[in-house]
Amino acid sequence: MAKESSIIKSISSNDVSIKDWADVQQKTFLRYINMKLEEQSYPRIDSLLDLSDGIVLFNLLKCLNQNLEIKPIYANPTLKIQKMENLNKFLEFLKGHEKLQIYNIGSEDIVEGNLKLILGLIWVLILNYTAIEEDSSDSSDLISKKELLLRWCQKVTSGYNGVKLKNFTTSWSDGLALCAIMSYFQPELLKYDELDPTNTEANIELALNLAGSLGISKLLDVEDLNCSKPDEKSVIAYVSLWYDKFRSMKIHNEKEKTKDLDALRIRMETFIAVISEIMNYKNEYLERIDKLADIVNRTITKLEDVDKEKIDMVAVIEARENLSTYRSGYKFHIYNEFNALRLLKSKIDLMMLEFHFEQFKEIGEKSILGVGASIKKLDLLEHDLDLFVTDFISSRKTELVHKFNRIASNADLGVSLIESEVADLPNYPQSQITELPEILDDLETLEKLVKTLKVVKNELDTFYELYNNNSSITNLEQTDQDFKLQEIEYKIKLIKNVINDKLKFIESQLAKSETIAKSLKKTLRDKDSELSDLQTYQFELIFDEFDKGQKKYLNKLEFQAALLYIYPDLKESQISEFFEVIYENSHEVLRGVRLESFLKILEIFNQPDEEEEKEENKTVKAGSRKENEDGSELLTLTSDFYLNTFKEISDGKHYITNDDLSKIELRADMIEKLGNILEQEETVEEVATNKSYNYVKFFEQNEDSVIYMNGFDSIKSAQSSPGKSLRPKRSTATLENLDNVLGELEDLDIGI
Incomplete structure (x- = not known):
């Protein structure tokens, strides 16, 4: 540094005729060399004379082109001949391998410190390894x-x-x-x-x-x-640094702009797909609930057609046969369809809640509440008719019959109470995941009561066989008991299936994991879990979007881009590590991530840790991002998020046009679907090919919005306080009734 300072101080005149161009170049080129050496952590030099051993020139060449693999002959030359051999190898490499036109300079010139020839050599290196874009067919000399x-x-x-x-x-x-x-x-x-x-x-x-x-x-x-x-060469060397700086800045800005447009297009396509999925669920639900309501009402009319004042034995047997026909035919279908529709309605409500849309409210008999009330009425009608027929046939049953009916009634009541518990569950995942396991425990106790009921039934069958009571009435009683037992078992099984379906549907949102990397590796080896239907659908869309060429897998760059879109704050080094872990744990020949592994990764990221579980009652605001364990942010795709997407694409207008959508390169079929979802807006600027759509009306969620039509009315969703369950506590009366039913086990003298 002392020598460099002396060189700088020696150049103080503003008159170029006095100032030696060689001194200016020596200072400029010395700074250039030290700049390049420092970038790769090589030691600085004090003078161009330090190039005499060849070591610095080899280091400089590797700084200028990091792809070169070349080493000096001697790492620590001390003799002149050793230095010249190093320099000869360096010069021959430039002439032979790099094809540089180097004349009038040899190794001895550099060793002897011929400054002008050394400056000429450095100038050739600077200009040769300065990358300048060509905008024409100019040669690269x-x-x-x-x-x-x-x-x-x-x-x-x-x-x-x-x-x-x-x-x-x-x-x-x-x-x-x-x-x-x-x-x-x-x-x-x-x-x-x-x-x-x-x-x-x-x-x-x-x-x-x-x-x-x-x-x-x-x-x-x-x-x-x-x-x-x-000095011309000094100015060119310095201006080339400006070119490198601002050219890379321009390229970076253009890439960011392209990236933003792609993100907007993907967000818009995701929004259209999600709304279409909700509408498909809704239309399927409305059609099926209408058919089920008609079946239930026709069955009620048929069972009510009994004149109890004028009934005789023949009419009793006929009514009993009608009951048997209903129980063996329509009843299980009604239960199946009702529970399937209840699950479908729950999915719709969860999707609407997740996207912060107002939930649907049904009115009238052809709704989940109306059909549920009709089914309860049908159950009561069936129960009353069954009691009437049974009392008409025999005023008093044997002790075993009384015992069977008592246990069956209590078991049936227990099932009804548990059904009520399941039906009253709120559409809030945190509450369901807490209370559903408790209901499963009650079902397990109820199953013990059913085992007791089977013992009593076996004793009844034995009783009928011993006494040869083969009358038609007795046979009907036995059939009734069989149906009663099957019905209770079926209801318990059905409730279990409903609970398991609910747990399975929300488990990806409430599952726990210790660390992302540990859980990721463990999941890829032996965990078989699933995302929610909505999450799976959205992430499949994102997977297809980044799968260039429809290869059915993502390469490393596509995988990084996809995860950065979903988790913008993740580091590329983390994503690269995840990619390698997946590849090491798979048997794929190609270096890529298939859809199944991609979804497993996203499920792991969606699992809260222990601290998140303690904070599970805190509300996540609409449009926010959920922080993962490593600080990365998971995009929460809510209605506010998509509303902001529309505002960004339309430059703040209350409507969006075809031209706006074309700017983000949205496909024509997606624009057509969006037109079916949003109301068309009449504007002054509108022409035939540039239609406008009012998205603000859609997100205001009024009753004219397409998503609320065909039988649904918009209601304001109940706002629950942070940390409080949407489901009321189980009532004391309900618990006491259930305890009385389950307590039947203690009163019975029949062992299980």
Whole structure:
């Protein structure tokens, strides 16, 4: 550094005729070499004479082209012959491998410190390894690179007063050219119109200081430019650093713009797909609930057609047969369909809640509540008719019959109470995951009571066989008992299936994992879990979007892009590690992630940790991002999120046009689907090909919105306080009734 300082101090005159161009180049090239060496953590040098052993030149060459694999012959040369052998290898490599035109310089010139020849060699290296984009068919020799760099400078500075670039000498002496380039790329840092063109020294100093703040090494000093004719090669070396800096900045900005447009398009396509899925569920639900309501009402009418005042034995047997026909035919279908519709309604409600849409409210008999009430009425009618027929046949049953009926009635009541518990569950996952296991425990106790009922039934069958009671009435009683036992078992099984379906549907949102990496590896080995239907559908869309060429797998770059879209705050190093873990644990030949593994990863990210479980009662605001264990943010796709997407694409207008959607390159079929979802808006600017759609009305969720039509009315969803369950506590009366039923086990003297 002492020698470099002495060189700098020796150059103080503003008169180029006095200032030696070799001194300027020596200082400039020395700074350039040290800049490159420091980038790769090589030691600095104090003088160009330090190049004499060849080691620094080899290090510099690897800095200029990191793909080169070349080493000196001697790592620590001390003798002149060793240094010359190193330098000979270096020069031969440049001539033979790099095809550089190097003349009039040999290894002895460098060892002896021939400064002018050394400067010429460094100049050839600088210009050869300076990457300048070609915008035409120009050749890539040294002259053309200088011309390309000058052309780039002229293009950037065109339109700036006082700047006329004709060369790399006198055109740069007033500092205005550098200030114009800085103003073009960083207008917030430099206001060109506020400069004083006559104050050349201040202009040069301002440009150099601002460049240094942006990370551009200071190869030149103010006095090197503030002269009648600056050194051409020194100016080119310095301006090339500006080119490298601002060219990479431009490329980065263009990539970010493209990335933003792609993100907007994917968000819009996801929104359309989600709304279409909800509408499909809704239409299926409305059609099936209408058919079920008709079946239940017809069955009620048939069972009510019994005149109990004028009934005789024949009518009793006929009524009993009607009951048997109903129990063996329609009843199980009604139960199956009702529970399937209840599950479908629960899915719709969960999807609406997850996206912060207002939930549907049904009105009338052809609703889940109306059909449920009709089924309860049918159960009561069946029960009353059964009791009437039974009492008519025999005023008093044997002790075994009484015992069977008592146990069956209590078991049936227990099933009904548990059914009520399941039916009253709120559409809030945290509450369901807490209370559903408790209901399963009650069912297990109830199953013990059913085992007791089977014992009693076996005793009844034995009783009928011993006494040869083969009358038609007795046979009907036995059939009734069989149906009763099957019905209770079937209801218990059905409730279990409903509970398991509910748990399975929400388990991906409430599952726990210790750490992402540990859970990821464990899941890929032996865990068989699932995402929710909605999550799976959305992530499949995202997988297909990033699967370029429809390969059915994501390569490493596509995998990184997909995960960064869902988890924007993840680091690329983390995603790369996940990719390698998946590949190591798979048997794939291709280096890629298939859909199944991709969904498993997302399920792991969706699992809360122990701290999140303690905070499970806190409400997640609409449109927010959920933080994962490593700090990454999971995109929460709610209605507010999509509303902001529309605002961003439409530049804040209350409507969105076909032209807006074309800017994000949304496919024509997706635009057509969006037109079926949103109401068309009549605007002044509208033409035949540029339709406008009012998205604000959709997100206001009024009754005219397509998502609420065909039987659904919009209601304001109940706002629960953070941390409180949407489901009321199980009532004391219900618990006491259930305890009384389950307590039947203690009262019975029959062992299980």
